[in-house]
């Protein structure tokens with residue numbers, strides 16, 4: 001039999017793919033720079049040219065370091081959805097609802113492919129948008145929405161597609177990882193480092209999304225749907241962030257052999273009634289220093305996927321910033337260019353058509369086990385340690401180690417001392433019960449902090 005050959009016909013380039021770009025901020029300007037810099041390379045990889053035809057943002061005259069004079073300007077970004085000279089609408093505006101969602105719906109309804117970096121919108125509306133895109137036979141792609149430049153959506157949808165994924169977890173927010181690792185390196189204050197992350201363009205428009213775990217929860221819910229073939233369920237992600245972490249916690253964790261990282265963690269499990277349940281949590285974790293995630297610093301993201309045949313896969317790279325995020329956006333555009341002529345045959349955005357995704361219930365709380373780090377700020381007076389250990393005893397929490405920091409702890413100016421402990425493996429519910437027993441005690445000067453310890 002004749003081997004397959006690239007035919008001479010396929011060497012003649014078809015018409016370029018025409019792009020409309022909404023949003024010209026950090027990522028939008030990065031996309032323009034990338035498309036203009038790598039123009040020839042993109043055309044060869046995509047099999048056709050990639051041309052920006054129209055752009056839209058709030059302020060036409062702003063200096064973005066890129067020349068936008070050669071593109072049409074649209075004051076109303078919604079108008080991009082109906083332009084007959086546009087094949088793909090790229091949304092880099094942000095916000096779960098509002099103009100971004102209107103543009104997404106309009107673009108899909110008008111037969112355009114749609115590419116976005118907007119994890120908030122996909123977390124909230126990804127299923128309905130995917131349903132609309134599948135019905136229309138056009139692409140909906142969001143590689144840049146999860147872990148920026150890391151090809152994790154592609155990695156799970158394609159590279160790991162043959163596996164049942166047992167657990168997916170990782171560092172999904174560059175801003176909080178930058179803050180934690182900078183606090184670790186410099187002992188700097190949380191608030192100062194947040195300002196730096198904002199200045200570098202990593203933070204969301206509302207930085208509370210970064211530091212309170214919401215941005216990571218958006219990304220985790222998207223990853224979980226792709227990894228487990230379950231309906232995306234952002235509302236059931238239990239999210240907590242990093243704003244209560246003290247330099248002293250970082251020092252304590254270090255002396256115990258751990259670093260602190262904000263992790264998203266998801267797996268499917270069987271509930272007490274035999275139903276399949278989806279566990280999704282974003283929380284600061286103590287990560288053993290010998291785990292690869294312990295060495296992920298700055299705005300870098302890293303995702304671990306445990307496949308039943310592949311074993312542990314680690315995806316690591318820049319999770320934020322103009323260049324890496326643009327890299328993911330343009331990779332999606334190249335994918336669309338490659339199958340543009342295949343007559344409405346699209347890959348389902350979540351790998352499996354929306355109608356066939358499992359309707360999984362949220363995980364039950366109460367039976368989950370693990371080790372935890374608990375930290376208390378308490379008045380420095382006799383009997384306080386006994387109160388804490390009595391609550392642990394009464395709740396059935398077994399203590400592996402306990403440290404009291406006195407003068408070395410400089411976080412409070414009210415004379416508090418810091419007591420931290422690591423528990424033995426046990427039920428999380430027992431820790432919750434101990435904290436309930438301690439709640440409201442006059443000796444506690446702050447709400448206790450709980451961090452889970454990553455199971456290897």
Ligand SMILES: NC(=O)c1ccc[n+]([C@@H]2O[C@H](COP(=O)([O-])OP(=O)(O)OC[C@H]3O[C@@H](n4cnc5c(N)ncnc54)[C@H](O)[C@@H]3O)[C@@H](O)[C@H]2O)c1
Pocket residue numbers: 022023024025026027028056057058059077092093094095099117118119120144145148201202203204205319320321322325
């Ligand atoms: N910055 C990153 O590193 C990064 C990484 C991954 C994903 N993202 C996502 O990419 C998207 C864009 O992020 P960014 O950091 O580039 O934001 P940005 O704030 O730098 O840019 C937003 C752009 O949208 C425009 N815009 C905002 N509201 C508008 C409106 N109502 N009408 C018209 N234009 C409007 C602004 O003028 C600006 O050009 C967000 O969804 C964000 O979550 C960002």
Ligand SMILES: N[C@@H](CCO)C(=O)O
Pocket residue numbers: 145147148172173174175176202203204210215319320321
């Ligand atoms: N604000 C996000 C941008 C990338 O999604 C982060 O810090 O990770």
Ligand code: NA
Pocket residue numbers: 143144145146147148149150151152153328
């Ligand atoms: Na990505």
